[in-house]
Structure formats: C-alpha cells, structure tokens
Amino acid sequence: MNRPEFDRLVKAVDRDIAKGDNVIIIFDSVSRMSRNAAEGVEQYFEWYNKGVALKFLNERYIDTEVFKAAIDQLNMLVKLCSLLFKELRKAESSVC
Secondary structure, eight states: OOOHHHHHHHHHHHHHHHTTOOOEEEESOGGGTOSSHHHHHHHHHHHHHTTOEEEETTOGGGSHHHHHHHHHHHHHHHHHHHHHHHHHHHHHHHHO
16 A cells, blocks of 8 residues: 555654654554554564554553553463462362
8 A cells, every 4th residue: 555654654764763762652542553454463463572662542542551451460370370270280289
C-alpha cells in the first residue's frame, strides 16, 4: 500500500531505536496505524518487540503498556499453576 508518511514514520522509529532512544508513538485510533488487521498486528508486534510504546487514544485497551501488563499477569499465573501442580504431585505421591 502506498503510504509515504507512514513509511517515513517507520524509518524515523528505526533510526531512533538504533540511537538507543525510547520511542513512544501516539495514534488517535488503531485505524491510523494500519489499513487492515493483518498489517496492523504485524506492525504492532514488530514495534512491541523493539520496545516501542504504542498508545491509542480511542482504544487504550490495546496500548503496549496494557498488553505488557496482561502478559506479565499471565506469566505470573502460569508460574503459580506450575507450583501448584508440583505441590499436588508431591502430595499425591506421598498418599499412594
């Protein structure tokens, strides 16, 4: 898709990341970042994995900060479940 201004933004972000700068991009809406869902998800995670903070004024629930907090909570739950299953196995083996 022909989006010269967006392409310029991508290059500027890459340049700032290479310099070690913290980058925050604020969009009015996710529709301003991409023209379709597949393109948007790809770009979101490309920037997310590079440490770029994305903020969406009309969809705050998809800000990278919110996503990271959700992932952190999910990881904590996975660890907790792992510990619980380990303790259950210990208890089960001591009963049998």
